[in-house]
Amino acid sequence: MLAGTVRSWATPGDSAVYKRIDSLNEKAVRWVRFDKWGMPMDTSNCYAVEALRESRKIGYTHGIAQALACQAFVMNMHANDFPRAEQLARESLEWYDQTDDKKGITLAHYVLGFALFAQSRFDEALRHYDLAIAYANRSGAKLEAIYMLTLEGEAYRERGDYEKAFDILRHAARWAETIHVPDVAKKQYLSLAGLFIQIEDYSTAERYFHLGLGGKGPGQTDYWDLMVYAELLTRQHKFDSALYYYGKFDSAHLAPTILRSYLVSKGEYYLYRSEYATALPYLLKSLAYQRQMNDRNQMMRCLQDISRTYYGLHRDADAFRYAREGLQIAIQTDARQNIRDGCQQLYLLHDREGRTDSAYAYYRRYIVLKDSVLNDQTKGKFASYDYEQQIKLQNKEKQLLEVCLREEMLTKNLLILGIFVLLLLSLVYVWIIRLKRRNEAHRRKRAEDELEIQRLEGERSKAALQQRAKELEVQALRSQMNPHFIFNCLNAINRFILGHETEAASDYLTKFSRLMRMIMNHSRHSTITLADEIEVLQLYLDMERLRFKDAFDYRIDVEEDLDTEDIRIPPLLIQPFVENAVWHGLMHKEERGFLSIRMRLKDGALTCIIRDNGIGRKQAGLLKSKSAEKHKSMGLQITAERMALLTGSGEMQHFFQIDDLYEDTGLPAGTQVTLTIKIDQLAEEPVKPIS
Structure with a gap:
């Protein structure tokens, strides 16, 4: 033909x-x-x-x-x-x-x-x-059809029909995914991002924007996407980030088709920042381009922005002129969101001029249009939610398929895990050797510090020497406490491995490494926050529960108005008492045990009540070995000495009290330890380690 x-x-x-x-x-x-x-x-x-x-x-x-x-x-x-x-x-x-x-x-x-x-x-x-x-x-021509469908969705978006726009763009995105052309699908994601900006769902817009970039940064794509991303950041009031991306434009060398959009976008950036005098030249220059090209969509945008700018500059006559022109074009094009914004602007201007009747008339039109546009926005949000749910369902189906593949690799993963655990144990062993050497270095350093104290006695006052001695002795006492945790934990790991409980060993080893890291960090300070001490207690108790097969439960209750980040106490102060409750109270209990730790602040003193429903001190004394008794005594003695040194008290046990609990029948019902720590006697800031 x-x-x-x-x-x-x-x-x-x-x-x-x-x-x-x-x-x-x-x-x-x-x-x-x-x-x-x-x-x-x-x-x-x-x-x-x-x-x-x-x-x-x-x-x-x-x-x-x-x-x-x-x-x-x-x-x-x-x-x-x-x-x-x-x-x-x-x-x-x-x-x-x-x-x-x-x-x-x-x-x-x-x-x-x-x-x-x-x-x-x-x-x-x-x-x-x-x-x-x-x-x-x-x-x-599928690619062309998808592209036209995208433009159709954007037209509905500009007209304010957000629900229809979302349906069309969602259909285009699904169609694009079926033809397996990544750049086409990414274009649909960017269009969806623009729609989410219109319905003011900025977090979702940003997520779709990054999907559309396909792993590229906003600075690695074309000018249009870069400009939209800067506008998204501006609407979220992330002004520094937005300015960074605007800085990538060389306005002196931009083609008119980009320059006219850049000018209104940059003008809106300053308008959002209420820098009206700076925004105005950008917007006026952009409007001149829009008039020349008869781009009425951008003309409405510029006219509304310029009116708001003049309103901010209190030049109401100019603001009226541009607002009326913008509203006139919006009415001609039936762009409801622009009609709404124009009525709102004229209502504000008439109200400021004292024209009550005119202000009320525009206000009524604004409210009606606001509800209409808001309804469209709500529909758009519901449609977007439905789309998000469908995406989640598709992801779940993919996850089910992945489970089958994971099961095939389970044996290999277990073998890798075993090798990994052995490697970690080797590293822990090396770390223990280094720790022993470090402790020896601490002991040598302690001797050197004692010599330094003797030298300073002839040069400084008695009070300064005593404070120095306190710090040195506290550091030495603290260094003696670390091996106690290490060897108990290693015994537990060894038992899990011998019992072929690799998963439990891995879990326990993870908690152990975290606990060791916290202890080493805390060893640099003479005091830590109560929140840090509670975190150490939780780690330790979780490890003991794992170790004893959930033989007991525990609860830590902190008084509501107690600020755990503000209160500072010596590190590892409460843990020895908790450990005694587990080992000597709950470990020998046949049924499931329970440990309660309660903390409250009264009259400048922190009270910590540690209560267990174990077998009691008397029965524990019959069961525990001499080495355990010796260790308990050593742990409590060290803790008491530390508190005596830090508070300057001559008594070592005045800050804790141990009470035996009995049932009505006279049978042992556990033990309760009450710690009373005078917060105002401790240093408010951590003391730096002596070099």
């Missing part, structure tokens, strides 16, 4: 001319796609003009139609002359109607739809987008 139409206009000798015209049009299309984001338009336009001239000369219908469509595309993307683009696209369609080129007709409808969309003629634009999608489907 096309060949017959062409040859009826031309002579048989013109076949070489057809090929030349087709080649010129192909080059125009290639250059217009290459230049679409800001390169000079001269090259593609020159090819299209030459193709049109030669096509008209010989009456080549297809060549005329394609050349006109290319010129319209240039007017849209580069010159931003949307009325001229509309004229060229309509003429192109008239010529394409004489051909059967469905792809060409798709292009012409797309270009015409875009030109109408830019002029805020949404209904006409949507009609041509629908036709473009239909022709693309007939010709099997």
Whole structure:
């Protein structure tokens, strides 16, 4: 059909001319796609003009139609002359109607739809987008159909129909995922991000924005995506981050199609910061570009922004002028969210001028439109929630498939885990050797410190010498307590390994390493926060419960108004008493035991009550070995000495009291230890280790 139409206009000798015209049009299309984001338009336009001239000369219908469509595309993307683009696209369609080129007709409808969309003629634009999608489907052009569907969703978004926009963009995203072309799917994610910005769901917008970037940073993508991301940060009041991305634009070398959008975007950044005088030049210059190109969507945006800027500068006459013009265009285009914003701005201006009747009239219109737009936003949010739930369901299905693969690798993982545990045990063994050497170094250092104390006695006052001795002795006492934890923990790990309980061994070893790290960090300070001490207790008790097969439960209760981050106590002060309760009270209990730790603050003293329902001190004394008794005595003695040194008290046991508990029948019911720590007698800040 096309060949017959062409040859009826031309002579048989013109076949070489057809090929030349087709080649010129192909080059125009290639250059217009290459230049679409800001390169000079001269090259593609020159090819299209030459193709049109030669096509008209010989009456080549297809060549005329394609050349006109290319010129319209240039007017849209580069010159931003949307009325001229509309004229060229309509003429192109008239010529394409004489051909059967469905792809060409798709292009012409797309270009015409875009030109109408830019002029805020949404209904006409949507009609041509629908036709473009239909022709693309007939010709099997899935990529083009998805792209047109995306533009249709963005048109509904600009018109304020958020629910419809979301349905279309979601459909486009799903369709894009089926054709396995990553860049197409990423484009849909970016469009969804723009929609989430409109419904003010900024966290979800940011997530979809990063999905659309496909692992690239915002600075590694094109200018449009970079600008949208900066606007998203601005709306979240992350001004420093937004300014960083705006700084990547070289405004002196931007093409007009990008510059006009950059100017309004940067102006809104300063408007959000209430820097009105700085925002105004950007917005006025952008408006001049929008008027020249008749981009009514951006004109409404600029007019509203300029009115708000003048309102902030208290130049109400100028604010009125721009607000009225913006509202007039919004009413003409039926862009409800812009009508709402225009009514709100005029209500504020009339109210400030004292025109109560006019202010009330605009306020009523604003409230009605606000509820209408808010309803659309709510529908959009519900639709987005449904989409999110469907994505979660798909992820769960993927996870079920992954479980099957994990089961196949379970044996291999267990073997790797065993090797890993052995390696960790080797590292722990090496660490213990180093710790022993460190303790020896501590002992040598203690001797050196004692010599230093003797030397200082002749140079400093008696009070300063005593304080120095306290710090040195506290450090020495603290260094004696670390091995007690280490060897108990290693015994537990060894028992798990011998019992082939690799998972329990791994769990226990993780807690052990965390506890050791905390103890080493705490050893650098003479006091730590009560919160840190509680965390150590929880780690220790969790390890003991794991070690004794959940033979007991525990609870730590802290008085509500007790600030655990503000109170400081010596490290490992409460732990020895908790350990005695577990080992000598609960360990020999046949049924499940319970340990309670309660803390409260009264009259400048921290009271800690440690209560267990174990077998009691008397029965424990009959069962425990001499070595255990000796260790208990040593642990309590060291703790008492530490408190005596830190508080300056001569008594070592005045801060704790041990009471035996009995049932009504006279049988032992456990033990209760009450610790009373005078907070005001301890240093408020940690003392630095002596070098």
